[in-house]
Amino acid sequence: MLYFSKLKIISVIIFTIILSYFSISNFTKFDDNIFNRNINLGLDLQGGSYLLLEIDNTPVIEQHLQNELIQIKNFLKDKNIIYKNINITDNKTISFEVDNQFIDSTVSLFEGKNSEINPYYDQFKTNQFDLLVNDNNIELSYSKYGLVQLKSSSQNQAIEIVRRRVDEIGTNDPNILKRGNNRILVELPGLDDPDRIKNLLGKTANLTFRFITQNEEESFGTEKLSFQDETAEAIVSKRIILSGDNLIDAQPRMDNQVNQTVVSFNLDRVGAKKFAKATATGVGKKLAIILDGKIISAPNIVEPIIGGSGQITGDFTFQSATDLALLLRSGALPAPMKIIEERTVGPDLGQDSINAGILSLIIGFVLVVLFMIAKYRIFGLIANATLVSNLLLLIGILTLFEATLTLPGIAGIILTVGMAVDANVLIYERIKEEIKNEDNKVLAFDSGYLKSRTTILDANITTLIAAIILFAFGSGPVKGFALTLGVGILTTLFSVYFIARLLTSLYVIKNKNKEKLI
Amino acid sequence: MQKSNIPFNKFYKSFNYISIFLIIFSLSLLLFKGLNFGVDFKGGTLIELRSLDNSLTISELRKSFNNLTLGDVLVKKFGKDNDYVVKFEKKQSVDENFIHNIKAELANDVGNIFEFRRVESVGPKVSAELLKSGIIAIALSLGAMLIYIWIRFEWQFSLGAIAALFHDVIITLGFFSLFNFEINLSIVAAVLTIVGYSMNDTVVIFDRVRENLKKYSDIKINEITNISINETLSRTIITSLTTLLALLSIFIFGGAILKGFSFAMILGVIIGTYSSIYIANPILVRLKVSQKTVIKEDREIN
Numbered sequence: 001m002l003y004f005s006k007l008k009i010i011s012v013i014i015f016t017i018i019l020s021y022f023s024i025s026n027f028t029k030f031d032d033n034i035f036n037r038n039i040n041l042g043l044d045l046q047g048g049s050y051l052l053l054e055i056d057n058t059p060v061i062e063q064h065l066q067n068e069l070i071q072i073k074n075f076l077k078d079k080n081i082i083y084k085n086i087n088i089t090d091n092k093t094i095s096f097e098v099d100n101q102f103i104d105s106t107v108s109l110f111e112g113k114n115s116e117i118n119p120y121y122d123q124f125k126t127n128q129f130d131l132l133v134n135d136n137n138i139e140l141s142y143s144k145y146g147l148v149q150l151k152s153s154s155q156n157q158a159i160e161i162v163r164r165r166v167d168e169i170g171t172n173d174p175n176i177l178k179r180g181n182n183r184i185l186v187e188l189p190g191l192d193d194p195d196r197i198k199n200l201l202g203k204t205a206n207l208t209f210r211f212i213t214q215n216e217e218e219s220f221g222t223e224k225l226s227f228q229d230e231t232a233e234a235i236v237s238k239r240i241i242l243s244g245d246n247l248i249d250a251q252p253r254m255d256n257q258v259n260q261t262v263v264s265f266n267l268d269r270v271g272a273k274k275f276a277k278a279t280a281t282g283v284g285k286k287l288a289i290i291l292d293g294k295i296i297s298a299p300n301i302v303e304p305i306i307g308g309s310g311q312i313t314g315d316f317t318f319q320s321a322t323d324l325a326l327l328l329r330s331g332a333l334p335a336p337m338k339i340i341e342e343r344t345v346g347p348d349l350g351q352d353s354i355n356a357g358i359l360s361l362i363i364g365f366v367l368v369v370l371f372m373i374a375k376y377r378i379f380g381l382i383a384n385a386t387l388v389s390n391l392l393l394l395i396g397i398l399t400l401f402e403a404t405l406t407l408p409g410i411a412g413i414i415l416t417v418g419m420a421v422d423a424n425v426l427i428y429e430r431i432k433e434e435i436k437n438e439d440n441k442v443l444a445f446d447s448g449y450l451k452s453r454t455t456i457l458d459a460n461i462t463t464l465i466a467a468i469i470l471f472a473f474g475s476g477p478v479k480g481f482a483l484t485l486g487v488g489i490l491t492t493l494f495s496v497y498f499i500a501r502l503l504t505s506l507y508v509i510k511n512k513n514k515e516k517l518i
Numbered sequence: 519m520q521k522s523n524i525p526f527n528k529f530y531k532s533f534n535y536i537s538i539f540l541i542i543f544s545l546s547l548l549l550f551k552g553l554n555f556g557v558d559f560k561g562g563t564l565i566e567l568r569s570l571d572n573s574l575t576i577s578e579l580r581k582s583f584n585n586l587t588l589g590d591v592l593v594k595k596f597g598k599d600n601d602y603v604v605k606f607e608k609k610q611s612v613d614e615n616f617i618h619n620i621k622a623e624l625a626n627d628v629g630n631i632f633e634f635r636r637v638e639s640v641g642p643k644v645s646a647e648l649l650k651s652g653i654i655a656i657a658l659s660l661g662a663m664l665i666y667i668w669i670r671f672e673w674q675f676s677l678g679a680i681a682a683l684f685h686d687v688i689i690t691l692g693f694f695s696l697f698n699f700e701i702n703l704s705i706v707a708a709v710l711t712i713v714g715y716s717m718n719d720t721v722v723i724f725d726r727v728r729e730n731l732k733k734y735s736d737i738k739i740n741e742i743t744n745i746s747i748n749e750t751l752s753r754t755i756i757t758s759l760t761t762l763l764a765l766l767s768i769f770i771f772g773g774a775i776l777k778g779f780s781f782a783m784i785l786g787v788i789i790g791t792y793s794s795i796y797i798a799n800p801i802l803v804r805l806k807v808s809q810k811t812v813i814k815e816d817r818e819i820n
Contacts, residue, residue: 346635414764465666
């Protein structure tokens with residue numbers, strides 16, 4: 001166990017030096033292009049906001065079912081199938097009745113890989129809708145994967161909009177990720193007051209222009225909506241003149257005539273045409289500008305607006321006009337979203353945590369180092385050298401993979417310091433026992449290493465198992481702890497078996513005739 | 519250092535009674551008193567804030583928070599003198615702005631003297647998921663350890679090791695229940711590390727027991743375990759000490775956020791060290807492990 005080939009020695013040294021370089025490069029300021037890697041600090045250390053958003057897909061499903069219903073009606077008409085009582089139940093099922101003679105042909109149209117109306121997903125081996133036939137009643141409901149498809153497409157749209165909104169605000173390195181098929185994770189480093197961004201992400205930003213009707217009561221084709229400041233209500237037609245989709249730009253602006261902040265917008269060609277036509281026929285009427293079911297304002301149409309641009313007035317501050325313009329530019333979310341988890345750490349607390357973490361690392365490290373020297377003298381020094389190289393390797397590997405260091409991650413490093421000496425202790429204690437029965441010191445060392453090896457492996461693998469499971473199932477900061485603990489075990493084993501053993505062997509072979517070696 | 523010769527095996531019985539008592543005590547605490555789950559697992563909101571006005575008392579702060587109609591509000595000192603932690607069970611709000619509103623109302627009430635250092639708000643759905651994944655993680659790691667020990671040792675050993683693990687986890691949680699310490703995500707990490715550490719400790723002694731069983735055919739298991747514990751004792755003490763030194767350093771200097779975590783670990787290291795001696799080994803004695811148990815295994819392998 002004490003013999004090393006030259007090649008091995010050189011590769012151990014090179015490996016250690018390279019990783020140590022990565023490790024130290026975190027603390028130096030100079031830039032170089034090849035090794036420009038750094039450990040990322042987690043949000044709990046650098047400060048920032050972590051927001052988990054959940055998409056409420058109910059309206060999306062509702063919308064899709066309604067579209068589907070119309071398509072099915074047309075499709076059945078095309079195929080000359082007579083149906084009755086077609087409707088949507090429970091926001092998940094479309095059902096209709098057909099006469100006996102049509103049952104078989106209808107079923108065959110909705111089933112199988114080649115169905116025109118019910119798409120087949122090859123990768124899931126299932127259609128979009130599951131078919132249930134009950135006497136003359138045919139029920140179509142979203143299959144498991146039909147729903148998955150629907151949700152992931154709304155997630156894809158939503159993440160795009162979220163990204164645009166976050167980018168518009170201009171934070172540093174935002175991290176926007178999918179979680180499951182209906183969640184979006186937004187990490188905003190350095191942001192200590194997420195109020196504005198939360199506000200913007202919580203809005204669907206569904207903008208419509210609709211006429212206010214003269215009726216006093218709600219009737220078919222109209223609905224009662226309240227103004228944004230909740231002071232008044234109005235009956236609004238359900239017919240949409242224009243929606244946010246037709247907007248190509250929106251900007252906050254100061255209107256000098258009325259001395260008010262407004263949001264001015266430009267429409268695309270289609271939108272401009274629609275708008276011109278509607279305003280031409282609607283002179284004298286009130287046009288309500290509606291955002292997410294609330295009326296922002298309802299100006300009188302004085303003359304037709306033909307240029308394709310206009311402005312939204314309302315009780316805006318400059319901030320709220322800026323935000324509305326931003327929302328309109330980035331587009332509407334396909335469905336409303338809710339913030340279901342928020343973690344925000346201010347930069348001061350982050351810095352305090354870093355300081356406390358580093359202080360406890362240094363103190364813990366010094367205590368362990370002193371203890372080992374007191375206990376094992378020269379071999380304590382070797383164990384300590386192992387500890388230093390272990391730290392350098394651990395931080396080096398974390399840097400190489402640009403891992404994220406969290407506060408529990410620092411705790412993991414400190415714990416590694418405490419536990420890393422275990423392997424050396426096991427070896428030295430074993431050697432002490434072997435030396436009693438073996439006069440040849442080199443042989444005693446050799447068998448000490450050999451006999452302790454399975455124990456050390458067993459002991460470390462058990463901790464490694466805990467770390468891996470923690471990494472796989474843990475969330476957020478806990479993952480950071482598991483990562484440093486797990487990598488720490490690997491670097492510990494490397495330091496003990498390559499670096500410490502090398503140093504031990506050099507020392508023992510030189511001093512094999514000393515009376516009391518350990 | 520002189521090889522120690524402490525008659526650990528003389529106290530197997532009495533310590534087992536103590537352990538059984540502690541386990542029953544912990545289990546009944548867990549059952550009747552329960553655990554103090556933090557916002558991670560219960561849902562709700564936690565705000566850590568620092569007051570810039572030294573004259574503000576905690577009761578004034580408590581009063582102004584109670585005026586906000588947030589339901590049950592808990593206000594506690596946290597770490598340094600002017601730092602407080604405020605917790606309430608704000609259910610998933612429709613209102614994205616509620617933190618903003620709290621800030622505004624506090625400024626109105628006692629003045630603009632607060633720095634919000636940390637906000638954690640977890641919805642009921644997420645907290646339920648976090649709790650579930652925490653329980654799964656602990657169960658899985660216990661299972662994985664069981665399988666590993668089963669492969670590496672004989673079933674008697676794996677039973678002993680797992681009994682020690684359950685002992686450690688139950689008593690640590692019992693302790694948390696007794697003192698009403700908060701259980702959050704990092705405590706789950708601590709418990710899992712305790713599981714790893716305790717296993718580590720047990721494995722070292724078991725390796726020696728197995729070796730000694732093969733070496734001495736005429737010594738009874740009761741004595742073998744005692745010899746093995748003594749032979750590995752100095753290692754057990756040194757490793758526990760260095761680990762405790764590192765953990766104490768986190769506990770004292772690592773800041774308020776890591777206090778609970780490092781406390782759980784310190785507790786776990788002490789209980790884990792004790793259990794590898796007084797839980798794992800007596801089980802080998804009870805199961806009448808003998809040379810045959812380990813030799814048979816070797817033959818099967820060859």
